[in-house]
Amino acid sequence: MRVHLCAVGRLRAGPERDLVNDYLQRFDRTGRALALGPAAEHEVEDRKNAGMAAEAELLARAVPAGAVLVVLDERGRLMSSPDFAAQLGRWRDDGRQDAAFVIGGADGIDPALRARADLAISFGAMVWPHMLVRVMLAEQLYRAAAILAGTPYHRA
Numbered sequence: 001m002r003v004h005l006c007a008v009g010r011l012r013a014g015p016e017r018d019l020v021n022d023y024l025q026r027f028d029r030t031g032r033a034l035a036l037g038p039a040a041e042h043e044v045e046d047r048k049n050a051g052m053a054a055e056a057e058l059l060a061r062a063v064p065a066g067a068v069l070v071v072l073d074e075r076g077r078l079m080s081s082p083d084f085a086a087q088l089g090r091w092r093d094d095g096r097q098d099a100a101f102v103i104g105g106a107d108g109i110d111p112a113l114r115a116r117a118d119l120a121i122s123f124g125a126m127v128w129p130h131m132l133v134r135v136m137l138a139e140q141l142y143r144a145a146a147i148l149a150g151t152p153y154h155r156a
Contacts, residue, residue: 001092001099003027003039003141006062007134008055008105010043016131023138030145035092039141046105056110059102067098069117071109072133076120081154085144087119103133 005024011017024039031037042062046054063069068091079087091099102109102117114120123136146153 004100007103052110056113063100067100076122085147
């Protein structure tokens with residue numbers, strides 16, 4: 001199952017970019033034997049500053065047809081890492097070819113796009129900068145693959 005990180009904004013060179021690259025590379029290596037991956041990033045920018053609806057349209061175009069659509073939203077479901085791993089495994093086992101994780105811009109995700117999602121997840125009640133959410137998601141994808149592979153990375 002291919003994984004797509006669809007995000008508003010360009011992650012430039014720096015510590016966040018380094019972390020995302022590292023965790024996605026780890027995910028690809030660990031997930032390969034599990035039929036997870038590869039992971040791809042799709043960055044979109046609303047150059048006209050037309051707002052959340054315009055961002056949602058760009059994000060929707062970045063999501064592959066037929067993909068499981070997951071939005072990261074502060075109102076989403078709180079999941080443990082093992083629960084997240086199990087969900088990825090279920091989608092894979094159900095024959096889903098793609099899973100797209102959508103990260104909105106500074107104003108969040110347009111309600112219409114959020115309503116189309118198969119799942120909304122949250123990394124807690126606090127609001128996180130969208131560039132850090134990308135790092136956190138990349139790490140959780142790697143952690144999920146490690147859990148499914150039975151490696152000692154995740155110690156619960």
